[in-house]
Amino acid sequence: METTSSPLLQVDGVTLAFGGVKALTGVGFGVQPGSITAVIGPNGAGKTSLFNTISGFYKPASGAIRFKGEDITRVPAPQRAKMGLGRSFQNIALFRGMTVLDNIKLGRHAHLKTNVLDALLYIGRARREEAALRRDVEERIIDFLEIDHIRHAPVSALSYGLQKRVEMARALAMQPQILMLDEPVAGMNREETEDMARFILDVREEWGVTVLMVEHDMGMVMDLSDHVVVLNFGQVIAQGTPAEVQADPEVIRAYLGAGDVGDLRAKLQRAA
Amino acid sequence: MANFDWAYLFEISLTGIAGGGLYALAALAFVMVYKATRVVNIAIGEMLMAGAYLFFTFASMFALPLWLAIPAAVLGAGLLGAVIERTMIRPLLGEPPISVFMVTVGLASVLVGLVEMIWTADQRRLPDFMPTKPIMIGDAFLAPKVFWGAMIAVVFIAAVLLVFRFWRGGVALRATASDQAAAYSVGINVPRVFSLAWVASGMLAAISGIIVGSIGGISSSMGVFGLSVLVVVIVGGLDSVLGALIGGLLIGLIEALAGAYLGGEYKLLATFIVLVAVLLVRPYGLFGTHEIERL
Numbered sequence: 001m002e003t004t005s006s007p008l009l010q011v012d013g014v015t016l017a018f019g020g021v022k023a024l025t026g027v028g029f030g031v032q033p034g035s036i037t038a039v040i041g042p043n044g045a046g047k048t049s050l051f052n053t054i055s056g057f058y059k060p061a062s063g064a065i066r067f068k069g070e071d072i073t074r075v076p077a078p079q080r081a082k083m084g085l086g087r088s089f090q091n092i093a094l095f096r097g098m099t100v101l102d103n104i105k106l107g108r109h110a111h112l113k114t115n116v117l118d119a120l121l122y123i124g125r126a127r128r129e130e131a132a133l134r135r136d137v138e139e140r141i142i143d144f145l146e147i148d149h150i151r152h153a154p155v156s157a158l159s160y161g162l163q164k165r166v167e168m169a170r171a172l173a174m175q176p177q178i179l180m181l182d183e184p185v186a187g188m189n190r191e192e193t194e195d196m197a198r199f200i201l202d203v204r205e206e207w208g209v210t211v212l213m214v215e216h217d218m219g220m221v222m223d224l225s226d227h228v229v230v231l232n233f234g235q236v237i238a239q240g241t242p243a244e245v246q247a248d249p250e251v252i253r254a255y256l257g258a259g260d261v262g263d264l265r266a267k268l269q270r271a272a
Numbered sequence: 273m274a275n276f277d278w279a280y281l282f283e284i285s286l287t288g289i290a291g292g293g294l295y296a297l298a299a300l301a302f303v304m305v306y307k308a309t310r311v312v313n314i315a316i317g318e319m320l321m322a323g324a325y326l327f328f329t330f331a332s333m334f335a336l337p338l339w340l341a342i343p344a345a346v347l348g349a350g351l352l353g354a355v356i357e358r359t360m361i362r363p364l365l366g367e368p369p370i371s372v373f374m375v376t377v378g379l380a381s382v383l384v385g386l387v388e389m390i391w392t393a394d395q396r397r398l399p400d401f402m403p404t405k406p407i408m409i410g411d412a413f414l415a416p417k418v419f420w421g422a423m424i425a426v427v428f429i430a431a432v433l434l435v436f437r438f439w440r441g442g443v444a445l446r447a448t449a450s451d452q453a454a455a456y457s458v459g460i461n462v463p464r465v466f467s468l469a470w471v472a473s474g475m476l477a478a479i480s481g482i483i484v485g486s487i488g489g490i491s492s493s494m495g496v497f498g499l500s501v502l503v504v505v506i507v508g509g510l511d512s513v514l515g516a517l518i519g520g521l522l523i524g525l526i527e528a529l530a531g532a533y534l535g536g537e538y539k540l541l542a543t544f545i546v547l548v549a550v551l552l553v554r555p556y557g558l559f560g561t562h563e564i565e566r567l
Contacts, residue, residue: 055457081459093454095447097561106447109440109458174458 006069008033008210009054009178014063016046016053016234023049024234026063031178031227036204036211038221040245041231042254047214048090050231051182054212055087056080068177086176088167090183090214094155100166101151104141107173141169144206145199161192168199172207179203181213185220193220200224218268222246230254283412284532285525290414290422292524294480297425298497299504299516300432301476307449307511308469310369311361314376316477317498318383323349323478324398324485324494325387331399338401346478353474357467380495387492395491402486421483428479429517432472441468449511500527503543507550509560519558522546 007030016024024046031037039047052058054065056077064073072080081087086107095103142148145165150158155166164184171179184200185193197220203209215221221228222242229239232254238245245251246268255268302316313319327345330336336344360379364372402420406413436442448455448465455462481490484497504523508515523543530542550558 057453057456076461077456078459078461081457087457089453089457093451093457095450095454097450098446106443106460107458109444109447109460170454170458 005032007031008068009212010064010066011050011054012064012066014050014053014060014065016049016058016060022234024053024060027231027234027236028063029227029229029236029239031210031212033210034204034208035226036200036213036224037227037229038225039212039214039229039231040216040218040221045231046234047231048182049234051087051180051214055085055180081174084175084177085180086171086174086178087180088164088171088182088184090186092160092163092167094163094167094170096156097154099152099154100147100158100169103155103166104169104173107170141172144202145169145172146195161188161195164188164196165199168196172203172209176209178210178212181211181215183214183216185215185217193217197224222268279411280532282410283414284528286409286412286414287418288525288528289521290418290524291528292521293422293425293429294483294520295501295504295524296517296520297429297476297483298480298501299508299520300429300513301473301480302501302505303508303511303513303516304445304469304476305473306505307513308445309361309466311376312369312373312510313473314373314502315380315383315495315498316473316501317495318380319349319352319474319477320481320484320497320501321387321490321492321494322352322383322481323474324481324490325391326352326478327482327485328391328396328398328490332396338399342401342482345482346475349478349481350471350475353470353472353477354467356474357470361470362463362466380498384492384495391492393492395489397489398482398485400486415487417487421487424483425480428476432476433513441465445469499540500543503547505557507547507557509557511561512557512559515557515559 009031011030012028014024014027015022027046027050029037039050041047049058053060056072056075056079060073064071066072067080067083067085072083075083095106098106142151145168147162147165147169150162150166155163158166168179168181168184171181181200185196188196200211200213201224204211213221225242227239228242228245230237230245230248230251232250237250237254238248240248252268298316298320301319302313305311305313323345326348327341330341330344330348331338334341356379360375361372364375402417404416407416407419408414436445444455444460444465445468447458447460448462452462455465481494485494488494500523504519505516507523508517508519523546526542526546527539530538534542554560
């Protein structure tokens with residue numbers, strides 16, 4: 001699905017350095033609206049650094065991040081969340097000690113507009129917002145992600161796979177335009193992976209949310225993605241459709257090192 | 273021991289619990305900052321003192337009426353909290369906890385120094401604003417200042433609990449305390465939450481300071497009250513609101529009992545023995561989270 005419309009998110013020549021170590025060098029790619037775009041690459045290639053730069057945790061040394069055509073390179077992270085960049089984390093970042101529902105509700109935090117007095121008296125806008133929020137949360141996200149049965153469970157008591165799902169639910173509650181998923185199926189078994197893959201596809205189909213993900217599971221990336229960006233040592237070494245990327249000798253070299261190119265190609269194709 | 277004076281024990285216990293209410297309020301001020309920012313604020317007693325001196329300034333020096341002087345002092349202390357956070361704590365974001373801890377140690381000295389420079393080291397009396405009619409509960413007598421001080425503390429503790437349960441700023445604070453990265457990612461302005469925690473802490477400390485000062489007078493050494501507050505929060509668990517409340521009552525009770533039956537010089541000894549005992553059994557305090565242990 002290579003389209004020519006202007007990208008929803010544009011990463012332009014982003015360079016990120018920690019002291020003398022360059023985590024990203026001149027990284028550039030676009031995320032088309034309505035697409036599922038995946039960033040892949042070997043461990044330490046800079047995928048999570050790239051994610052953190054896009055969501056505003058890291059400030060790039062040079063280059064720009066554009067969202068809906070607007071330069072957001074200097075916009076602080078919470079503001080970006082409000083603008084419509086929802087994300088999950090590689091090492092699950094949930095509010096422990098709170099329930100699943102509380103976590104999901106916090107996803108709506110950015111959109112709430114109540115002051116202390118309202119909240120104390122629980123009147124007017126607070127009540128209406130609360131009601132709208134509850135409908136939104138309960139009827140859509142919880143049903144959609146099939147987490148109804150654990151609604152009131154404390155998140156710390158849940159399995160890894162379910163925690164990942166709750167994290168996705170919280171990101172969805174923000175009603176993002178781009179859902180950024182950092183390794184959504186890492187550490188999951190086959191069945192959980194398939195569930196998550198289905199959710200990712202449905203998020204795009206039913207909710208019209210653009211997805212940008214970092215993932216190691218090659219099979220899933222090749223199945224789901226419209227556009228694949230391959231990072232190695234902080235640089236984009238290839239990008240294009242899954243088929244194009246799979247055939248790219250640079251990519252094969254990055255994954256295999258030198259030699260045995262045919263073997264890896266076979267492996268990649270089997271996976272896809 | 274044949275005719276043990278139960279009425280006396282009851283009276284002492286009541287006084288202890290009432291005093292514990294004050295510890296609980298001050299401990300709440302400490303826990304708020306620790307929960308949100310993981311800063312151990314050793315200067316909590318000195319912030320109490322600063323609040324009390326602000327009240328003294330507004331009420332005695334500017335001769336403002338009480339209904340104006342108290343809110344002015346509390347707001348001033350909130351401002352002080354904001355300034356401390358902005359100028360001393362935020363620049364240290366990401367530094368090792370011990371550095372920040374040392375800064376609060378320094379802050380305690382700075383506050384004492386400022387108070388001595390501005391108001392001298394002399395003991396002062398705060399204007400009386402609480403009813404002076406003796407309080408009788410059954411046959412037990414309770415000093416009116418202690419009783420009303422405890423009542424004020426209870427009201428403010430309840431208000432704080434409500435506000436932080438239902439107001440979104442409070443929810444943001446709890447979320448930030450739980451996971452900073454996640455808080456950022458859902459659009460919570462984490463630095464602003466840090467400021468909020470310090471402002472709220474400064475205001476609560478000021479209220480405790482005004483009450484403590486009205487009971488025992490104020491001086492540049494009243495920060496030692498903070499020592500007992502630290503015992504309270506360590507016993508209760510540094511990040512536990514419930515721990516602050518129960519720990520406050522417990523320490524207040526133990527201090528009063530030790531003071532009455534063993535003598536005033538045993539007060540601190542008794543509380544520190546309790547501290548050691550609690551830490552031996554529960555290193556994270558009675559209600560503190562065991563997060564570090566589990567990970």
